[in-house]
Amino acid sequence: MKPIRKAEKMNQMDQILEEMKKRGFRITNQRKIVIQVILNEDCDSCKEIIMKASKIDKSIGVATVYRVINLLEDCNIIQRRNMFRIEHKMVAAV
Numbered sequence: 001m002k003p004i005r006k007a008e009k010m011n012q013m014d015q016i017l018e019e020m021k022k023r024g025f026r027i028t029n030q031r032k033i034v035i036q037v038i039l040n041e042d043c044d045s046c047k048e049i050i051m052k053a054s055k056i057d058k059s060i061g062v063a064t065v066y067r068v069i070n071l072l073e074d075c076n077i078i079q080r081r082n083m084f085r086i087e088h089k090m091v092a093a094v
Helices: 006-022 029-040 046-056 062-074
Strands: 078-080 086-088
Touching (some): 029 046, 029 062, 046 062, 062 078
Antiparallel strands (some): 078 086
């Protein structure tokens, strides 16, 4: 998989936030941070996402990350490969 350029990451972030707004979800700083970690970091597990996100904002914990991941999955923005690994993808409709 080729690396995503910074401009593409920002575009993806904007698309994800717009899709969340359309579905009536609040856009919180914690949600933005978790999404940013998923897009910008090479995380193979929720545990890695939790560690990296909590370094940015100490108030982000396990429950926050899992709730955001479930929300993104419900919006069809990310897809879990198994219980602990996720793979982000942009859906054509987003």
